[in-house]
Amino acid sequence: xxxTSKQSTMAAQTEADLVSARHLxxxxxxxxxxxxxxxxxxxxxxxxxxxxxxxxxxxxSVFIERIDEVSRHGIRAVFEDHGPGIANINLAMMDGxxxxxxxxxxxxxxxxxxxxxxxxxxxGKGTRVTITKWK
Amino acid sequence: xxxxHIPIIKMDEFLLVTIQEGIHDRLAITLQEELTxxxxxxxxxxxxxDISGLDMVxxxxxxxxxxxxxxxxxxxxxxxxxxxxxxxxxxxxEMGLSMPGVLTALNVDKGMTLLRRxxxxxxxxxxxxxxxxxxxxxxxxx
Numbered sequence: 001x002x003x004t005s006k007q008s009t010m011a012a013q014t015e016a017d018l019v020s021a022r023h024l025x026x027x028x029x030x031x032x033x034x035x036x037x038x039x040x041x042x043x044x045x046x047x048x049x050x051x052x053x054x055x056x057x058x059x060x061s062v063f064i065e066r067i068d069e070v071s072r073h074g075i076r077a078v079f080e081d082h083g084p085g086i087a088n089i090n091l092a093m094m095d096g097x098x099x100x101x102x103x104x105x106x107x108x109x110x111x112x113x114x115x116x117x118x119x120x121x122x123x124g125k126g127t128r129v130t131i132t133k134w135k
Numbered sequence: 136x137x138x139x140h141i142p143i144i145k146m147d148e149f150l151l152v153t154i155q156e157g158i159h160d161r162l163a164i165t166l167q168e169e170l171t172x173x174x175x176x177x178x179x180x181x182x183x184x185d186i187s188g189l190d191m192v193x194x195x196x197x198x199x200x201x202x203x204x205x206x207x208x209x210x211x212x213x214x215x216x217x218x219x220x221x222x223x224x225x226x227x228x229e230m231g232l233s234m235p236g237v238l239t240a241l242n243v244d245k246g247m248t249l250l251r252r253x254x255x256x257x258x259x260x261x262x263x264x265x266x267x268x269x270x271x272x273x274x275x276x277x
Contacts, residue, residue: 015159015160015161016159018159018160019157019159022191026190036222037221037222037225037226039222040190040191040220040222040223040225040226041225041226041229043190043191044191044192044193044226044230047191047193047195048193048194051160051193051195095231105194105230105231105232106194108231109194109230109231109232110230112229112230112231113226113229113230
């Protein structure tokens with residue numbers, strides 16, 4: 001198996017899937033050889049974003065892949081749901097904003113834990129969050 | 136699977152809970168309810184939450200730890216979170232979750248020492264309640 005083909009997709013519907021998503025992210029981090037702190041940050045971000053899928057998006061999918069470029073290596077994860085979408089992304093990215101009774105740290109907190117963070121959402125269509133952690 | 140519980144062990148006047156890796160959200164909520172009930176039924180004066188077996192604490196778990204600490208404090212029992220791995224501490228702070236008001240200790244032994252010290256301090260304070268008033272009075276005269 002060539003390194004660039006290393007990727008996984010899993011459905012995220014239940015709390016058991018949340019635990020599986022963390023394990024999947026950790027196995028990719030270990031395989032890449034991320035340090036323990038970066039590994040923990042990645043797994044935590046994956047946990048936050050997978051929970052978002054389950055709680056806000058009515059379930060969705062988690063896609064994780066290893067990225068090997070000429071000069072850098074990393075892990076990319078994509079979280080996609082077909083839920084209600086986020087009406088105001090700027091608001092959702094603010095610390096402390098919460099549509100449930102959570103701390104409102106899910107999106108802004110995850111962004112601080114990874115190298116790159118992108119969010120696309122359309123009301124009524126769903127939400128896609130892409131994160132990348134470079135080694 | 137529905138009958139899952141996290142064991143709560145009584146040690147003297149304290150309760151010890153060891154949270155294992157792979158804890159899921161529903162189990163965490165169950166723990167909060169069972170622990171609060173146990174504090175009430177045993178009259179425990181302190182709770183030690185051992186998270187040394189956790190390899191990750193996200194905002195959900197972080198909030199749970201804070202909530203447990205707040206609830207037990209209202210019930211006259213301090214909660215100490217013990218055994219947090221350094222990588223988790225770094226991650227929590229970078230996320231912006233600094234858990235204000237939550238007591239922490241490096242391990243269960245140090246957590247017990249901390250709880251005992253706070254309990255004995257609480258006793259001293261109730262015995263000598265007027266120290267502050269005496270100081271305030273002297274500064275008024277000066």
